[in-house]
Amino acid sequence: MRAVLRYLRRNPSLALGLALLMAITLFVVVGSLVVDPEDARPLSAPTLQPPSQDYPFGTDRQGRDLLAVMVVGTPLTLRIGFIAGLIGVGLGAVLAFVAAYYRGIADTVIRGIADIGLTVPGLLVLILIAVSIKGTLTVNQMAIVVASLAWLYPTRTIRAQVLSLRERGFVEMARLSGMSGPSIIFVELMPNLLPYLGATLVNAVSAAILASIGLEVLGLGPIDTPTLGMTLYWVNFNAAMINGWWWWWLAPTVIILTVFLGLFFLTVGLDEIANPRLRRSA
Amino acid sequence: MSAAPILQIDGMCVAFDHPRGRIRAVDDISLSLLPGERLGLAGESGSGKSTLALSILLMIKPPGHMEAGVVRFLGSSVGDLNKEGIRELRLAGIALVPQGSMNSLNPVARISRQIADAFVDHGLRLADDERERRIADLLAQVGLPANVARMYPHELSGGMKQRACIAIAICLRPKVIIADEPTSALDVVVQRQVMATLARVQRELGAAVILIGHDMGLMAQFVDRLAIMYAGRLVEVAPIAEIISRPRHPYTRALIAALPSLHQRGALSGIPGLAPSLHDLPSGCAFHPRCSLAVQRCRGERPALREADGATVACHLA
Amino acid sequence: MPPLIDAVNVSKRFAGRLGREGTLALAGLSLTIDVDAPRVIAVVGESGSGKTTLARLLLGLTDPSGGEVRYCGTDLRRLGGAERLQFRRDVQAVFQDPYGVYNPFYRVDHVLRTPIRRFRLARTKAAGRDLVDGALHAVGLRPEEILGRFPHQLSGGQRQRVMVARALLLRPKLIVADEPVSMVDASLRATILSYLRRLADEHGISVLYITHDLATAYQVSDAIVVLYRAHVVEAGSVEPIVTAPQHPYTRLLISSIPRAEVTRDWLTTDDTNPRVSNAAGVTGCCFADRCPEVEAACLASLPEFRHTEARRAVACVQHRRHAVLPEGALDKVLL
Numbered sequence: 001m002r003a004v005l006r007y008l009r010r011n012p013s014l015a016l017g018l019a020l021l022m023a024i025t026l027f028v029v030v031g032s033l034v035v036d037p038e039d040a041r042p043l044s045a046p047t048l049q050p051p052s053q054d055y056p057f058g059t060d061r062q063g064r065d066l067l068a069v070m071v072v073g074t075p076l077t078l079r080i081g082f083i084a085g086l087i088g089v090g091l092g093a094v095l096a097f098v099a100a101y102y103r104g105i106a107d108t109v110i111r112g113i114a115d116i117g118l119t120v121p122g123l124l125v126l127i128l129i130a131v132s133i134k135g136t137l138t139v140n141q142m143a144i145v146v147a148s149l150a151w152l153y154p155t156r157t158i159r160a161q162v163l164s165l166r167e168r169g170f171v172e173m174a175r176l177s178g179m180s181g182p183s184i185i186f187v188e189l190m191p192n193l194l195p196y197l198g199a200t201l202v203n204a205v206s207a208a209i210l211a212s213i214g215l216e217v218l219g220l221g222p223i224d225t226p227t228l229g230m231t232l233y234w235v236n237f238n239a240a241m242i243n244g245w246w247w248w249w250l251a252p253t254v255i256i257l258t259v260f261l262g263l264f265f266l267t268v269g270l271d272e273i274a275n276p277r278l279r280r281s282a
Numbered sequence: 283m284s285a286a287p288i289l290q291i292d293g294m295c296v297a298f299d300h301p302r303g304r305i306r307a308v309d310d311i312s313l314s315l316l317p318g319e320r321l322g323l324a325g326e327s328g329s330g331k332s333t334l335a336l337s338i339l340l341m342i343k344p345p346g347h348m349e350a351g352v353v354r355f356l357g358s359s360v361g362d363l364n365k366e367g368i369r370e371l372r373l374a375g376i377a378l379v380p381q382g383s384m385n386s387l388n389p390v391a392r393i394s395r396q397i398a399d400a401f402v403d404h405g406l407r408l409a410d411d412e413r414e415r416r417i418a419d420l421l422a423q424v425g426l427p428a429n430v431a432r433m434y435p436h437e438l439s440g441g442m443k444q445r446a447c448i449a450i451a452i453c454l455r456p457k458v459i460i461a462d463e464p465t466s467a468l469d470v471v472v473q474r475q476v477m478a479t480l481a482r483v484q485r486e487l488g489a490a491v492i493l494i495g496h497d498m499g500l501m502a503q504f505v506d507r508l509a510i511m512y513a514g515r516l517v518e519v520a521p522i523a524e525i526i527s528r529p530r531h532p533y534t535r536a537l538i539a540a541l542p543s544l545h546q547r548g549a550l551s552g553i554p555g556l557a558p559s560l561h562d563l564p565s566g567c568a569f570h571p572r573c574s575l576a577v578q579r580c581r582g583e584r585p586a587l588r589e590a591d592g593a594t595v596a597c598h599l600a
Numbered sequence: 601m602p603p604l605i606d607a608v609n610v611s612k613r614f615a616g617r618l619g620r621e622g623t624l625a626l627a628g629l630s631l632t633i634d635v636d637a638p639r640v641i642a643v644v645g646e647s648g649s650g651k652t653t654l655a656r657l658l659l660g661l662t663d664p665s666g667g668e669v670r671y672c673g674t675d676l677r678r679l680g681g682a683e684r685l686q687f688r689r690d691v692q693a694v695f696q697d698p699y700g701v702y703n704p705f706y707r708v709d710h711v712l713r714t715p716i717r718r719f720r721l722a723r724t725k726a727a728g729r730d731l732v733d734g735a736l737h738a739v740g741l742r743p744e745e746i747l748g749r750f751p752h753q754l755s756g757g758q759r760q761r762v763m764v765a766r767a768l769l770l771r772p773k774l775i776v777a778d779e780p781v782s783m784v785d786a787s788l789r790a791t792i793l794s795y796l797r798r799l800a801d802e803h804g805i806s807v808l809y810i811t812h813d814l815a816t817a818y819q820v821s822d823a824i825v826v827l828y829r830a831h832v833v834e835a836g837s838v839e840p841i842v843t844a845p846q847h848p849y850t851r852l853l854i855s856s857i858p859r860a861e862v863t864r865d866w867l868t869t870d871d872t873n874p875r876v877s878n879a880a881g882v883t884g885c886c887f888a889d890r891c892p893e894v895e896a897a898c899l900a901s902l903p904e905f906r907h908t909e910a911r912r913a914v915a916c917v918q919h920r921r922h923a924v925l926p927e928g929a930l931d932k933v934l935l
Binding site for chain 3: 474496497501537545548552
């Protein structure tokens with residue numbers, strides 16, 4: 001434990017990132033004990049109340065208690081991000097290892113698809129997919145939609161890492177020891193890439209959250225769930241800024257900002273672990 | 283010819299702070315270098331020879347630091363110099379060709395630019411044609427054809443790259459050239475060419491050379507005097523002919539014996555045991571666990587460097 | 601019984617860029633390693649001579665451009681699963697870099713346990729441990745000092761010895777050692793090389809010792825093959841080749857070695873025409889542009905491999921009065 005704290009002192013980015021994310025988690029956990037999730041539904045409170053003792057975050061035009069909305073909506077948004085990020089990096093890693101280790105046709109095909117996919121504007125594709133799904137979206141469906149594109153970038157970057165790793169002497173040694181391709185990938189290559197995969201995962205989660213919020217703000221998200229993005233959609237829809245209902249857009253904005261800053265600093269911190277050359281001297 | 287040394291090192295101690303404790307990479311080394319002399323510094327990995335070279339030019343970076351020692355160049359102490367003075371000293375007074383330098387050439391700069399950079403760094407402003415002429419002269423001095431100036435490092439062979447590094451090192455006509463393992467990555471034939479180049483360049487400049495390495499055969503054929511280091515300490519210093527014909531320290535003897543012979547088969551011998559970890563040096567003489575002649579005194583008392591008819595040795599039995 | 605490893609006129613040419621002809625890494629070479637006669641054969645050459653390419657071809661890490669490498673009669677490229685595993689068991693390697701061959705994620709035990717597991721060398725965990733201990737003892741290491749450590753915690757010499765121990769574990773029939781001691785301290789070289797020698801003498805394992813150091817090759821091997829720019833220039837029994845070399849390149853190699861002697865003539869004698877650039881596509885003898893004894897015939901065509909003595913063959917026009925060594929008969933002189 002002491003070693004962990006000592007390391008955190010040397011890696012302030014990691015410490016800050018973890019602190020911010022911990023703050024959000026604390027907010028959600030404590031909030032869920034204090035708040036009734038039903039209050040996040042419309043018509044549970046008087047409309048357009050500025051922050052007061054009864055309603056610390058105020059209420060919106062449909063009568064939702066905004067504190068409840070934040071407490072319920074934040075984990076929903078984060079869940080979309082995590083599921084999409086996990087699928088994206090998981091799929092991306094498998095494709096990357098196969099492409100980089102076996103080279104040849106597999107590499108050409110995988111790399112080709114990823115390259116073409118990366119040139120197409122992602123948000124556009126997501127909009128098209130979201131629009132073509134009949135009926136309203138659930139949170140999990142949202143995650144799948146975002147995941148469909150989330151694997152493209154990880155595939156490319158992880159592939160580059162594996163390409164350089166496979167030339168190392170210990171991979172040849174493994175071949176001489178009679179190990180098969182899949183076992184070399186799992187036993188020899190993967191463990192060396194865990195820090196890099198971790199950093200990529202955090203990146204992917206960040207990007208997925210942003211993409212989902214983007215879709216939601218455009219009204220293409222799960223309309224009847226109080227996610228952060230949907231709250232912003234209603235803010236827009238009701239011209240809350242022009243009307244001076246500042247408490248409505250302030251809460252989600254601050255939370256989104258905190259989440260992104262936390263993920264950003266976490267990425268920078270993990271980058272230092274993954275890339276020893278960035279490490280400050282002891 | 284004056285016998286005043288051009289470079290004098292007294293009591294150099296360099297320590298490194300490591301989480302496991304402080305280690306002495308260089309432990310009380312004193313050496314002198316006469317003008318035009320070729321001094322060899324031999325030792326195996328971990329002996330501290332590269333660290334010593336860096337310390338001469340005040341290039342030790344944290345977590346290492348110079349604990350003690352005075353380096354005198356042309357009589358005046360290097361430690362007294364200010365920042366400007368030190369920068370001037372490096373390359374123009376004492377030039378270092380570091381280990382692996384041929385792989386540290388800037389891959390995206392032509393050779394002429396890399397030499398020109400040295401001029402610029404030392405505030406030497408030259409007209410274009412003067413600079414071109416000087417670069418061409420330098421390349422000729424190291425035996426490289428003039429068209430090498432326009433080439434990139436990857437277009438040159440290993441030997442040519444190393445000679446380019448020597449050209450950079452001598453471009454400001456230094457009085458001392460320190461070459462750290464200049465030929466370790468080169469083949470035997472190319473090694474001879476590079477060493478011949480170094481010898482010629484040294485003669486033309488009237489400079490002194492410190493050759494750092496571990497190949498006793500190379501030392502025997504190139505240097506005038508040889509200093510042997512072990513675990514950061516000096517164990518023997520003597521004229522090369524003396525060391526080859528009558529090595530006095532058991533480690534020196536073992537090093538020479540470890541050279542595979544080309545006359546007699548089946549005579550491969552090594553030194554048993556392992557080089558000591560600097561964290562955990564043996565008591566007394568650092569070499570005693572591996573020495574076939576060790577006695578009780580060697581375990582308890584660290585031998586001092588003494589003169590012993592023609593050589594300087596740190597051994598109780600010399 | 602087909603020989604263990606049979607390289608039949610193998611050559612390797614690396615792909616050229618955009619229409620240019622690629623570099624020839626190894627010209628047609630035929631070499632046979634037989635199980636009945638375990639020997640240490642040295643392959644000596646400078647960098648670019650093709651010695652590492654030869655090692656990789658024999659280990660099946662790369663495919664030849666021409667000719668084939670056969671294991672017990674079958675082309676390496678056509679080996680089935682079980683045969684391939686047996687090939688890996690019979691032919692092992694020790695490489696030059698004692699650090700890169702270790703996976704930094706695992707302790708050094710990993711590199712010893714993996715082949716035991718893969719080749720099922722031990723039935724129980726205890727038997728496996730005994731095997732590892734025995735192999736480490738055989739190279740003069742103490743298991744308690746080595747096992748459980750990470751690669752960066754051991755010295756270069758220790759790491760290289762663990763690699764030799766690993767090769768020993770498998771009781772292979774052939775060990776290809778590519779510059780096994782060039783990154784190791786001089787005092788330790790003799791120790792490691794003596795273990796390799798003992799592998800041939802006491803355990804009947806053949807060793808292909810690839811190096812640029814002619815002196816250690818002389819000490820440790822029975823036969824020697826001298827490579828220069830992808831061609832074999834001289835081959836045969838090690839004693840006559842080193843004491844009385846017949847090819848100008850071999851003579852140059854030997855005279856270029858600095859000796860620890862009091863007489864100093866090494867720097868002053870310069871018997872080379874230094875090559876200024878790497879000229880590709882040279883017709884005739886590969887050494888012609890540097891040879892101090894070059895004649896017109898050298899530039900016309902590649903000199904044939906002449907059988908000058910019972911145990912020696914040289915590719916040089918100076919020996920044109922001797923019979924040509926037939927193709928694929930290189931191992932006759934290496935006996």
